[in-house]
Amino acid sequence: MALGLYRGLSTLLAPALRVRLAWRGRAEPGYRQALGERFGRYGEPPPAPGAVWLHAVSLGETRAAEPLIEALRAEDPALRLILSHGTATGRAAGAALLRPGDRQVWLPWDAPGPVRRFLAWARPRCGLLMETEVWPGLLAEAQAQGLPVWLLNARLSERSLRRGRRFDALLRPAHRALAGALAQTPEDAARLQAAGVRRVEALGNLKFELRPExxxxxxxxxxxxxxxxxxxxxxxxxxxxxxxxxxxxxxxxxxxxxxxxxxxxxxxxxxxxxxxxxxxxxxxxxxxxxxxxxxxxxxxxxxxxxxxxxxxxxxxxxxxxxxxxxxxxxxxxxxxxxxxxxxxxxxxxxxxxxxxxxxxxxxxxxxxxxxxxxxxxxxxxxxxxxxxxxxxxxxxxxxxxxxxxxxxxGRQAIAQSMARRVLASPPGDKT
Incomplete structure (x- = not known):
């Protein structure tokens, strides 16, 4: 019932998103780019099936994803990437991480229509969400389609865990729909398990792998x-x-x-x-x-x-x-x-x-x-x-x-372990 109410509310609020994006676009023109993608409408032809979809919502998550993307390519030289974002700063930074054959898009609004259109267009082999991006509608649809979605470089503060319990009927199924979570610390791992994630491992923080240019x-x-x-x-x-x-x-x-x-x-x-x-x-x-x-x-x-x-x-x-x-x-x-x-x-x-x-x-x-x-x-x-x-x-x-x-x-060599874990996960693996 909670998921149904959430989906209905998300659908009703979709027009308000257009207004918010137009307002943000006055100061940051990047928010006006490819507005149709926010609603699961992609003008380009779809990519070939089997790409790795990675979502890095903003600048910090995109920068943290850099060593992970390098490690994924090292593990699978033929890898193709679908890189999604939620903010203009994230999208601007992510453009530098693309190679020929990759795609960069906005993550769609978490309503049934946009999510289904996105997954039908992307047809990825797996989904990778950076840090805290747990979207109930998206994860429910991915689970229904047998798509493994991981939460990487995952963190969950005690404060966020307490607040999340007020919406446990909605968030616990979302956490349980994850194929797994690779957490920054053992404390984050324990809190993610308490939130409902069934498969959690503490590997460390990817941001330790960033090397200043x-x-x-x-x-x-x-x-x-x-x-x-x-x-x-x-x-x-x-x-x-x-x-x-x-x-x-x-x-x-x-x-x-x-x-x-x-x-x-x-x-x-x-x-x-x-x-x-x-x-x-x-x-x-x-x-x-x-x-x-x-x-x-x-x-x-x-x-x-x-x-x-x-x-x-x-x-x-x-x-x-x-x-x-x-x-x-x-x-x-x-x-x-x-x-x-x-x-x-x-x-x-x-x-x-x-x-x-x-x-x-x-x-x-x-x-x-x-x-x-x-x-x-x-x-x-x-x-x-x-x-x-x-x-x-x-x-x-x-x-x-x-x-x-x-x-x-002294805290590096994390990205390779993460890349191996997620690429070894077969489709539909949620145990």
Whole structure:
């Protein structure tokens, strides 16, 4: 009954999705691309049966999928990929992962018609959902068709497990419909089993396998040289956090002047202009988007107290810039939002200060702190004070920087195991 009500509601709400996509498309034109795919209508001829379908909803999941896709191709050189997404940033990043014969599409709205049209068009050998993407209608239809669907790099926080119990009649059958889940940690595996997944194994976090591109690291070092001041990077900041940082920064303006340049990289591109306006009280602002194709800050950027990282796909460069004598603050961790991926900062050798809210990456956060690659603070004022203290303790700051890369390197070789598990799963395998 719960699934029937869910399907009926999804069908009724489909027109509202068109309105939402049109609204999002004003700030991010990518949302206007191929709108028919959102409803299971694909203009291109269907791919040949037997491709691997992988769903990476947004930018973080798409980046995490990179080593997995490489491992899948190594296991099966003839592999063809259907890569689906839910956000414009995910789709933009995913385009670079395609090879001839692959397809890239939007995941359809989770209503019966769109889902059936998508599966009839795609005809994959298996489905791979990244991290948390459990869609009840999609999984029910896949199960009815005998299509094995795995949840990979899977995570489930205690908070999400508790919230999910309110919809247990809908979510438990969805979890049971999965062929299996390969979890980031043993704790995630236990929670996924409690949620109803019947076959769970903890293999580790794919994000440990991401290697920063040398060109991006070099770009960041060039930015640091142009800055002339150490950079304090606010990485993947979320709504509300920039205002809190602004207040804390203004309260310490005398101590910060001439010691640090603030570099803010908002998590969501549709907020770039709003964040630029919010930070205006701190003085002139230099935007990455105005630095030209070569990406080098103009001379006047050295006079701007604030830089805005309004670009996509350059987070490694931002971390590299802050690693050269500066530090980074972890966005999403200073408000109750669960934090962001902190592994990339460590891989780039950037000392990281995080807030109290890292429940989406709890195991990685605790491990990074234990390894000395990161440090937890109660709030943004305390983080700013700690940043200033570390500037006065270069040896302590450097110790955090050098601890990051070995911590990441010691947790790699996960993608190959994941690829072998899912490709060995025969059609219809749900035991």
């Amino acid at each position: 040398p060109a991006l690291l070099a770009r960041g070092r060039a930015w640091a040289a142009a800055s002339r001041l150490p950079l304090l990077l606010f990485a993947s900041s979320r709504e509300g956090e920039e205002a809190a940082l602004l207040a804390a920064w203004q309260a310490r303006a005398a101590s910060l002047a001439g010691r640090l340049r603030l570099l803010v990289v908002p998590r969501h591109p549709q907020r770039f202009d709003d964040v630029a306006a919010l930070l205006a009280p701190l003085g002139p602002l230099s935007r990455r988007s105005a630095w030209g194709a070569e990406g080098l800050p103009p001379p006047e950027a050295a006079q701007a107290p604030v830089w805005l990282g309004d670009s996509l796909g350059e987070m490694a460069a931002y971390y590299s810039a802050a690693a050269a004598g500066g530090l980074a603050l972890l966005g999403g961790s200073f408000a109750p939002l669960g934090g962001q991926n902190l592994i990339e900062a460590a891989a780039c050798g950037c000392p990281l200060l995080m807030g109290p809210h890292t429940f989406n990456f709890a195991a990685a956060a605790e491990s990074a702190c234990a390894a000395g690659a990161a440090e937890r603070l109660p709030d943004l004022p305390a983080a700013l004070d700690r940043a200033l203290a570390l500037l006065d303790e270069p040896a302590a700051r450097e110790a955090r920087a050098v601890a990051g890369p070995p911590w990441v390197a």
